[in-house]
Amino acid sequence: MTDHIDPAQLWLGVCVGAQVLLVILSVIQANAYHERSLLLHAAATLMGVVVVQVLLGRDALLPPAVFLLVPSLAGLQLLDLVSHAGGLRQGRRWLLAVSAVVLPLLAIVAVYTVWAMAAGMVLWSAVVLMLLARAWRQSQPWIWWLPPGLVALGAAGFHLAVDDAPFALEDAVLVSALLAFWSCVTFIGTGWRDRIFGETRIRLQARNTVDPLTGLGTPMVLMDRVMAARHLTRRYGHPSVLMLVNIDNLGALATEFGLEAAESAVLAAASRVRESLLRDGDVAARLAHARIGVLAEGVAPGQASATVAGRILVAGLKEPLQAAPAEFLRFRIVLAAVPTDDSPPKVLLQRLNARLDQEVRDASERRIVTLTQEELLS
Numbered sequence: 001m002t003d004h005i006d007p008a009q010l011w012l013g014v015c016v017g018a019q020v021l022l023v024i025l026s027v028i029q030a031n032a033y034h035e036r037s038l039l040l041h042a043a044a045t046l047m048g049v050v051v052v053q054v055l056l057g058r059d060a061l062l063p064p065a066v067f068l069l070v071p072s073l074a075g076l077q078l079l080d081l082v083s084h085a086g087g088l089r090q091g092r093r094w095l096l097a098v099s100a101v102v103l104p105l106l107a108i109v110a111v112y113t114v115w116a117m118a119a120g121m122v123l124w125s126a127v128v129l130m131l132l133a134r135a136w137r138q139s140q141p142w143i144w145w146l147p148p149g150l151v152a153l154g155a156a157g158f159h160l161a162v163d164d165a166p167f168a169l170e171d172a173v174l175v176s177a178l179l180a181f182w183s184c185v186t187f188i189g190t191g192w193r194d195r196i197f198g199e200t201r202i203r204l205q206a207r208n209t210v211d212p213l214t215g216l217g218t219p220m221v222l223m224d225r226v227m228a229a230r231h232l233t234r235r236y237g238h239p240s241v242l243m244l245v246n247i248d249n250l251g252a253l254a255t256e257f258g259l260e261a262a263e264s265a266v267l268a269a270a271s272r273v274r275e276s277l278l279r280d281g282d283v284a285a286r287l288a289h290a291r292i293g294v295l296a297e298g299v300a301p302g303q304a305s306a307t308v309a310g311r312i313l314v315a316g317l318k319e320p321l322q323a324a325p326a327e328f329l330r331f332r333i334v335l336a337a338v339p340t341d342d343s344p345p346k347v348l349l350q351r352l353n354a355r356l357d358q359e360v361r362d363a364s365e366r367r368i369v370t371l372t373q374e375e376l377l378s
Helices: 007-033 036-055 062-067 069-081 089-109 115-135 142-162 169-209 219-236 250-257 259-276 301-318 345-362 373-377
Strands: 240-247 283-288 291-297 331-337 368-371
Touching: 007 036, 007 169, 036 062, 036 069, 036 169, 062 069, 062 089, 062 115, 062 142, 069 089, 069 115, 069 142, 069 169, 089 115, 115 142, 142 169, 169 219, 219 240, 219 283, 219 291, 219 345, 240 259, 240 301, 240 345, 250 259, 259 283, 259 291, 259 301, 291 301, 291 345, 301 331, 301 368, 331 345, 331 373, 345 368, 345 373, 368 373
Parallel strands: 331 368
Antiparallel strands: 240 291, 240 331, 283 291
C-alpha cells in the first residue's frame, strides 16, 4: 500500500526547488558575466527560501520579520538595475534608505508586532512605484518584466501581514508560489537588461580598441602594450621592438587610380601587416592614413629587422593590388627597441614618426631603418 502524497506538499517542493534553481543560475551567470545585480537577486531569492522554511515553524511573528529582508535585498537590486537612468538621484536615495535601513529595522520590530510588516511593505511599495514610474521610459524593453514580479512580491508580503497566525501549509504554498514567480520574472528581466548593457559595453570597448576601417588596433591599444612590454623588459630582460610602417606609394595610387583605390590599398596593407606578425602577442595599430605602428615582443632590433620587418616588406610585394592590378604595396619601416626609461609611448612614436618623415623626404633607398637607443632618446 503506497502512501498518499499531499498535493500541497508537492507544490511547495516544486516552488522551493524552482527558487533554489534560480539562486544557482543567478550565481553562475553573475560570476560568468560579472553582474552584481544577479548576485543581489540570488541573495533575495535565497532569503525567500528561508521565509518558506520559517513559515512551517511555530513562531508566528518570525516569518513576517524574515520576509522584510526579501524586499530589502530586492530594493538594492532595483537600485543597481536603474543605475543607468538619469534624474533619479532623489528616488535612489529614498529607495536606498528604505531598503538598507528602514526595512532591516522594521524586521527587528516585526518580531514583536505584526504591524511593522504592513508598514514596511506599504512604504517600500510606494518608493518602488515612484522609482519605476520615473525610470520606465529609459529602461525599455526589459523593465516590462519587473512590475509583475514586484506585484507578486508585494502580494506575498501583504498576505503575511494580514493573515492570522499561526500559518498553515496552504499559506506556505501560496507565499512560495508568489516568490517563485517574482524570482523567475525578475531573473528574466535582469538577464535581458544585463545582455543589452553588456553588448553596449562591448561596442564601446571595440570603438576604443579597434580601428573601424582596417580592423587593426587603435593608438591607445598600442601605447598600452608598449607600457606592458617595457615592464617585461625591466623585470625579465624580455626585449621588444616598436616600429612604424609607412605606405610609400599611397599618394601615387590615389592620384592615378582615385581615392577608392587608395582606401583599398590601406585595407590591403593592414591585412598584410597583420599576416606578417610572428606571434599572437604582437600588435599592429593604425596611427595615420598611411602609417601603421607595430609592437613585436620577444625580439631584439636585429632579429625584428630580419624577420618581422622583412616579412612586411615581402608581403607588400607578394601580389598586386586588386584595385590596381599593376601596382604593389611599397613599405618603408623605422624601428627601435622599446627603451626601459620612463619616456611616454606617445613621445617614442613621435620620434619614430619624425625619423620616418625624414626618410620619406630624402627618398632613401633603405627600406628598413634601425635606430639605436641614443638616436631614439636624443
